[in-house]
Amino acid sequence: MQQTTVNNYEAAKQLYAKHGIDVDRVLERLAQIKISMHCWQGDDVRGFLNREQDLTGGISVTGNYPGAARTPDELRADLEKAFSLIPGKHKVNLHAIYVDTDEKVELDQLEPKHFQKWVDWAAEQGLGLDFNPTCFSHEKSSDGFTLSHPDPEIRRFWIDHCKASRKIGAYFGEQLGQTCVTNVWVPDGFKDVPADRLAPRQRLKDALDEVFAEELNPAHNLDAVESKLFGLGSEAYVVGSHEFYMGYGLRNNKLICLDAGHFHPTEVISNKLSSLSLFSEGILLHVSRPMRWDSDHVVTMDDELIDIGRELVRGDLLGKTHIGLDFFDASINRIAAWVVGTRNTVKSLLRAMLDPIDALKKAELEGDYTTRLALTEEFKSYPFGAVWDYYCEKHGVPVREEWLSEVKAYERDVLLKRGN
Ligand SMILES: C[C@H](O)[C@H](O)[C@@H](O)C(=O)CO
Numbered sequence: 001m002q003q004t005t006v007n008n009y010e011a012a013k014q015l016y017a018k019h020g021i022d023v024d025r026v027l028e029r030l031a032q033i034k035i036s037m038h039c040w041q042g043d044d045v046r047g048f049l050n051r052e053q054d055l056t057g058g059i060s061v062t063g064n065y066p067g068a069a070r071t072p073d074e075l076r077a078d079l080e081k082a083f084s085l086i087p088g089k090h091k092v093n094l095h096a097i098y099v100d101t102d103e104k105v106e107l108d109q110l111e112p113k114h115f116q117k118w119v120d121w122a123a124e125q126g127l128g129l130d131f132n133p134t135c136f137s138h139e140k141s142s143d144g145f146t147l148s149h150p151d152p153e154i155r156r157f158w159i160d161h162c163k164a165s166r167k168i169g170a171y172f173g174e175q176l177g178q179t180c181v182t183n184v185w186v187p188d189g190f191k192d193v194p195a196d197r198l199a200p201r202q203r204l205k206d207a208l209d210e211v212f213a214e215e216l217n218p219a220h221n222l223d224a225v226e227s228k229l230f231g232l233g234s235e236a237y238v239v240g241s242h243e244f245y246m247g248y249g250l251r252n253n254k255l256i257c258l259d260a261g262h263f264h265p266t267e268v269i270s271n272k273l274s275s276l277s278l279f280s281e282g283i284l285l286h287v288s289r290p291m292r293w294d295s296d297h298v299v300t301m302d303d304e305l306i307d308i309g310r311e312l313v314r315g316d317l318l319g320k321t322h323i324g325l326d327f328f329d330a331s332i333n334r335i336a337a338w339v340v341g342t343r344n345t346v347k348s349l350l351r352a353m354l355d356p357i358d359a360l361k362k363a364e365l366e367g368d369y370t371t372r373l374a375l376t377e378e379f380k381s382y383p384f385g386a387v388w389d390y391y392c393e394k395h396g397v398p399v400r401e402e403w404l405s406e407v408k409a410y411e412r413d414v415l416l417k418r419g420n
C-alpha cells in the first residue's frame, strides 16, 4: 500500500476518533454492503432476446458512444472490467431479455436453464444475481399495456412471463447462496387522460395475485414491485402508481421499489425511506438521477445521493434495503458510467457512516439546532476522501481517478475493436 495513502488515512482516523467514530469498524461495515449493478447500462437496454426490437415501455436511451456489448460474453467481460475498478463484492441485476441461450425461446417460456451461463459466471466471480421480468420491447406490449391489458390472452402471456421470472430468481438465489430480488415493473399507462382509472388497476392487482400465487423460499427469492408516476407515452396515467404498489406491497409483503426518477421532479425518495421502513417488509432502491424527468442519468454525488446514504445509515435501514442502480447513458463510455455511479453510491454510504450521528441526534433532541447545523456543515469538509482512498487500495482497486486510464485502455484495446 502507498505510504501516502496510509499516512492520510491515519491522520483522518484521528480526526474522526475525536468524535467517537471508529473508522476501521466503518470500513468493515461498508464491505458488507452489496450494490446491485444493472446489466442494462452495458448495452443500452437492448438485451439478447430480440436485438432488432426497439426499446419501448416509455423509457429511452440517448447517445451513440461506441463499444456497446453485443453478446452475453462481451457484457460479462465489460462487467468484470467495471467490477475490477469498484471496491467490494456486489451483485449483477439482470433483465429477462439478457438470456444467454442458443434456443429460440419466448419470454413466457423462459426457464432457469436459459440463464445457466450467467449463474456459472456469477459463482466464479463471487457475485450475486438479481432479476427482472422484461415487460417491454416486445410486440405484445406494443400498445403500452402488459399485466393490465384488457385482452386476457395478452395478460396471460405477461403473467406467465412474470411467473417464469420468479422461478429464475429463486434458482439464482438457491445456486448462488445469495437471495435474489426479482423486481416487477410494467410500463402500462395512457398518454392522455383515461375514462376509467380503476379497471386497469383492478386488472393489474388480479394479475399480480396470480404472478405471486406460488410461495417461493424467501431465502432464495424476494419479490419487489416498482411504481412510476409517468413515462414517455404514459404522461397522463400509469396503472402501477406509487399508491397502487404501496398498497399492494404492504398488504402482500412485497418489497417496495423506490426509483429516484419515478416521482414528481422535486419529490425525493430519501424522504420516503424512514416512513416506508416502519411498515414495509423491505425496500428496493433504484438509485438513479432524474434530470427534469425520469432521464436515468448516471448517479453523481449530489444532494439526493448524500441524503439517501444518510437516511439508510442513520435509520439503520441497510439490513432491510436492497440497493440497486438504474441508469443508462449511451453518450459516454458505458463502463465508466457503471464505475462512476457505483463508486459514488458506495462512497455516499461511507460519507454517511463517517458523520457524527450520535452527536447530531443528541443536539437535535436537546433542541440545540445550532450545534446540529454547525457540525453538519463542518463535517462536509472532513477528510472522508482519505478514508475512501484507503478503502479502495485495501480492496485492490484504483485510487481516485486512476481507474479512468484503465477504462481508456480497455476502450482502445477492446471496445473500439467491436466496430459498433
Ligand atoms: C430497465 C428497468 O427495468 C427500468 O428502468 C425500470 O426499472 C424503470 O425504472 C422504468 O422507468
Ligand SMILES: [Mn+2]
Residues within 6 Å of the ligand: 226, 259, 286, 326
Ligand atoms: Mn427503475
